[in-house]
Amino acid sequence: MKTQKAIGVALIGTGRVAKALCERIDRLQRQGTLAHLVLCGIANSRGQWRVPGGTWSEALSEAENWPRRTGDRARIPETRPEWELVIDASDADSVAALHPEWLAAGLAVVTANKRGLGGEVGRAARILALWRRGAGYGASATVGAGLGAVERLVRMQAQGEQVLSIEGVLSGTLAFVLERVSEGQDLAGAVAEAQALGLAEPDPVEDLSGRDAARKLRILARVAGFAESGESVRIDPQLAWPEGVAWPDAVGEVAARLGCRLAARPSPRARLAAVARAEPDGLSFALEWLHPLDPLAQRQGPENVILIRSERYREFPMVLRGPGAGPELTAMALIDDLLASLERCAGGRAGDLGQRVFALA
Ligand SMILES: NC(=O)c1ccc[n+]([C@@H]2O[C@H](COP(=O)([O-])OP(=O)(O)OC[C@H]3O[C@@H](n4cnc5c(N)ncnc54)[C@H](OP(=O)(O)O)[C@@H]3O)[C@@H](O)[C@H]2O)c1
Incomplete structure (x- = not known):
C-alpha cells in the first residue's frame, strides 16, 4: 500500500468552527482517511502550542483551557518551520494579515476568516496575485459555507465567462x-x-x-x-x-x-x-x-x-x-478546501484550482 507523506498542519483559532472541524477530522481519521494530516501547531488569542500528538479534539480542549486575558485579540501567531498548511478558523485581522506572507512562503492556507480576501484592499490584492500564480488558497468557507459561491466564480473566470x-x-x-x-x-x-x-x-x-x-x-x-x-x-x-x-x-x-x-x-x-x-x-x-x-x-x-x-x-x-453558516457547515467547507489542498500537495491535480483558473483570466 502506498503511504502518503505526512503534512504538518497548524490550526489558528479554537472556537466553534475549529471544534466542529476537529471533531470531523478525528472522525475521518478513525475511518482511515486523512491520516497523513498531522496537527502540529495550534494557536488562539491566548497562546500557541506545539502539539505533541493525540487527536485533534484533544489538542483543541487543551488550548481551550488556556487562561484568558483582555486585549489578546491582536496576538500574532509565530510561524513554525514544520507548518505546511495553515487552517485559519480565527476572526482576527492580525491572523488574516499573515495570509499573503504564508502563501509567499509556500504554505497552503485554508480559511474561514473573511478578513483575508474580504479585508483591506492591498492585502486582498496580494492574496489574489499569489493565488493567481499558483499558491494554495482555500476560501470556500468564507461565503455561504458549503454553497460553493467562491469556487463557482473562480471557475467562471477559468471559462472566460464575464x-x-x-x-x-x-x-x-x-x-x-x-x-x-x-x-x-x-x-x-x-x-x-x-x-x-x-x-x-x-x-x-x-x-x-x-x-x-x-x-x-x-x-x-x-x-x-x-x-x-x-x-x-x-x-x-x-x-x-x-x-x-x-x-x-x-x-x-x-x-x-x-x-x-x-x-x-x-x-x-x-x-x-x-x-x-x-x-x-x-x-x-x-x-x-x-x-x-x-x-x-x-x-x-x-x-x-x-x-x-x-x-x-x-x-x-x-x-x-x-x-450559509453554522460551525458544522463551515467546517465542511474547510474540509472541501483541505481536500483540494491535499490533492495539490500530492501533485494529484494539474496544479491548484486557482492556478488553472487565474492563468486563464
Ligand atoms: N460560525 C459560523 O457559522 C461561521 C461561518 C462562516 C465563517 N465563520 C468565520 O469563522 C471564524 C471562526 O468563527 P467561530 O464562530 O468559530 O468564532 P469563535 O468561536 O469566536 O472563535 C474565534 C477564535 O479565534 C481566535 N482568535 C481571536 N484572535 C486571535 C488571534 N489574534 N490569534 C489567534 N487566534 C485568535 C479566538 O481565540 P480565543 O479562544 O483565545 O478567544 C477563538 O478561538 C470567524 O472568522 C468567522 O467569521 C464562522
Whole structure:
C-alpha cells in the first residue's frame, strides 16, 4: 500500500468552527482517511502550542483551557518551520494579515476568516496575485459555507465567462433576525436565538451592522474580477451601528429604526431582506422590501441565496441557495478546501484550482 507523506498542519483559532472541524477530522481519521494530516501547531488569542500528538479534539480542549486575558485579540501567531498548511478558523485581522506572507512562503492556507480576501484592499490584492500564480488558497468557507459561491466564480473566470452582477442575501444571521423581528420578536431575543444556533459572529454587531456581509460581498466581487471592488461597500444607514458602541448598548436605537421600516411594509406579503449587490458601478448592502416571488425572497431560516448573472446566465441567473453558516457547515467547507489542498500537495491535480483558473483570466 502506498503511504502518503505526512503534512504538518497548524490550526489558528479554537472556537466553534475549529471544534466542529476537529471533531470531523478525528472522525475521518478513525475511518482511515486523512491520516497523513498531522496537527502540529495550534494557536488562539491566548497562546500557541506545539502539539505533541493525540487527536485533534484533544489538542483543541487543551488550548481551550488556556487562561484568558483582555486585549489578546491582536496576538500574532509565530510561524513554525514544520507548518505546511495553515487552517485559519480565527476572526482576527492580525491572523488574516499573515495570509499573503504564508502563501509567499509556500504554505497552503485554508480559511474561514473573511478578513483575508474580504479585508483591506492591498492585502486582498496580494492574496489574489499569489493565488493567481499558483499558491494554495482555500476560501470556500468564507461565503455561504458549503454553497460553493467562491469556487463557482473562480471557475467562471477559468471559462472566460464575464460576471455581470452578484446579488445575495449573504447574512444568514441578519436574515434570521429580520424574519424573527418581522414576526414580532424583540431584537435582543432574536439575536440571542441566532447566537444559540451558532449562526451569529462572535460579536453580533458584525452581523447587524452589515460589516460581516460587506466582507463577504467584497470577497465575491474580488474573486469575480470586478474592477470596482475596492474598500467601499455602501451600507444602508438604517443598519448603521453607532461608532464605538458595543453590543447590546445600541439595541434600543437599532430596534426602533427597524420598527419604522417594518411599519412601512408595502404589501402584506412583502419580505424585508438585507440585500448585497455587486454591480459594475459599485457594491452595496441595503434593507429592501422584496416581492414574495423574488428569488432572493425564496429562502427560509438561516438560508443564504446568491444570484450570479454573467454573459451566459444573463436572463436566468445562476441561483445558489441553502444554509450559509453554522460551525458544522463551515467546517465542511474547510474540509472541501483541505481536500483540494491535499490533492495539490500530492501533485494529484494539474496544479491548484486557482492556478488553472487565474492563468486563464
Ligand atoms: N460560525 C459560523 O457559522 C461561521 C461561518 C462562516 C465563517 N465563520 C468565520 O469563522 C471564524 C471562526 O468563527 P467561530 O464562530 O468559530 O468564532 P469563535 O468561536 O469566536 O472563535 C474565534 C477564535 O479565534 C481566535 N482568535 C481571536 N484572535 C486571535 C488571534 N489574534 N490569534 C489567534 N487566534 C485568535 C479566538 O481565540 P480565543 O479562544 O483565545 O478567544 C477563538 O478561538 C470567524 O472568522 C468567522 O467569521 C464562522
